[in-house]
Amino acid sequence: MKVQLIGLGSIGKNLLRLIGQKGNSIRQTIGENIEVVSVSDTTGTVITDGMPLTSIIQAKEGGGLKTLDSFEKISAKSAIADLESDIVVEITQSTKDGEPGIAHIVTALENEKNVVTANKSTLVSGVDLFKMVKEMKRSLRYEATVCGGLPVFNLMDYCMKPAKIISVDGIFNATSTFVISQMERGKSQSLARAEAIKRGLSEKDQRDDLAGIDSARKGTILHRRIFGSSLVLKDATISARESEISVGLRQITEVTSSGVKVGYEKIDGKSIYSNAVGPSMIIRFNTDIMDHLTLYTDHDGPLESAATVLNDIILSRSEKVGQ
Numbered sequence: 531m532k533v534q535l536i537g538l539g540s541i542g543k544n545l546l547r548l549i550g551q552k553g554n555s556i557r558q559t560i561g562e563n564i565e566v567v568s569v570s571d572t573t574g575t576v577i578t579d580g581m582p583l584t585s586i587i588q589a590k591e592g593g594g595l596k597t598l599d600s601f602e603k604i605s606a607k608s609a610i611a612d613l614e615s616d617i618v619v620e621i622t623q624s625t626k627d628g629e630p631g632i633a634h635i636v637t638a639l640e641n642e643k644n645v646v647t648a649n650k651s652t653l654v655s656g657v658d659l660f661k662m663v664k665e666m667k668r669s670l671r672y673e674a675t676v677c678g679g680l681p682v683f684n685l686m687d688y689c690m691k692p693a694k695i696i697s698v699d700g701i702f703n704a705t706s707t708f709v710i711s712q713m714e715r716g717k718s719q720s721l722a723r724a725e726a727i728k729r730g731l732s733e734k735d736q737r738d739d740l741a742g743i744d745s746a747r748k749g750t751i752l753h754r755r756i757f758g759s760s761l762v763l764k765d766a767t768i769s770a771r772e773s774e775i776s777v778g779l780r781q782i783t784e785v786t787s788s789g790v791k792v793g794y795e796k797i798d799g800k801s802i803y804s805n806a807v808g809p810s811m812i813i814r815f816n817t818d819i820m821d822h823l824t825l826y827t828d829h830d831g832p833l834e835s836a837a838t839v840l841n842d843i844i845l846s847r848s849e850k851v852g853q
């Protein structure tokens with residue numbers, strides 16, 4: 531299967547590494563190669579033509595993609611429209627209005643390509659990409675948009691069919707937990723924040739993590755999916771403030787039929803949330819017949835999200851179009 535990669539940041543580089551490392555075993559499992567045909571960032575596009583994926587990562591971490599012979603100054607949008615591929619992987623940064631991600635996804639669908647994305651902002655802006663997916667008879671997978679490495683939508687799709695989800699709550703943002711738990715160990719907030727950026731945990735604008743925007747995006751995606759709503763980000767109630775970060779708090783998101791709420795709460799030792807230390811995440815589905823089904827990871831970051839994106843690529847290839 532031919533894949534185009536749009537965005538080569540924390541997730542993109544991990545994804546290329548994983549495809550390089552796991553390519554052979556994936557081929558043995560699914561009987562097909564994952565062939566990355568192009569990689570785009572803000573400077574332009576590399577047409578890979580079979581080059582080792584490690585050389586692309588090296589170029590990105592050195593002088594930039596432009597140092598590669600096959601670099602062309604064509605935009606991601608043109609690359610999606612003009613180059614042949616089956617799947618477009620959209621992993622540019624989340625933004626206020628969902629752009630440029632939405633334009634990339636729309637271009638991919640218009641060109642009859644399936645899409646995999648980790649970019650939350652594309653799904654909460656009000657543009658109904660799923661309507662277009664249906665009309666164009668394509669697929670759009672987005673497992674990594676909510677709680678990165680945790681299998682949230684696959685769990686809902688394959689393990690919870692008979693259950694009614696009454697509400698969902700959890701710690702959806704690893705950066706805020708990481709920063710606060712580093713402070714609980716005596717580190718300064720500024721050092722903890724810098725470390726979160728260094729580890730690739732944070733959004734492009736870290737205030738999105740600490741002021742609850744990132745969690746609200748995730749909550750809104752869940753709300754639309756669980757309750758069939760058309761909520762957009764601005765409908766979420768966000769009481770979390772960057773300035774209130776302090777030890778003993780955790781950033782909690784609640785998704786109920788009436789909406790999405792994000793705020794910092796004091797956590798006592800008996801709470802399930804007291805387990806969240808470091809770059810961890812918790813998501814709890816409160817259901818009618820499956821009790822409080824809870825997923826937890828003690829480490830979520832760009833590697834785990836890249837692994838989820840890779841899983842989506844594999845699922846996307848075997849998916850019938852129009853689903």
Ligand SMILES: NC(=O)c1ccc[n+]([C@@H]2O[C@H](COP(=O)([O-])OP(=O)(O)OC[C@H]3O[C@@H](n4cnc5c(N)ncnc54)[C@H](OP(=O)(O)O)[C@@H]3O)[C@@H](O)[C@H]2O)c1
Nearest residue numbers: 537538539540541571572606622623624648649831832835
């Ligand atoms: N990091 C995580 O752990 C995590 C987990 C789950 C979901 N996500 C989501 O996944 C997405 C990617 O995250 P990330 O951490 O990898 O982001 P990132 O490190 O900020 O990387 C974003 C990439 O997008 C590229 N880009 C921006 N505008 C572009 C354009 N117009 N055309 C082509 N490329 C463009 C940037 O290019 P330049 O390099 O040239 O600037 C950069 O390579 C975000 O939407 C984020 O919300 C992240």
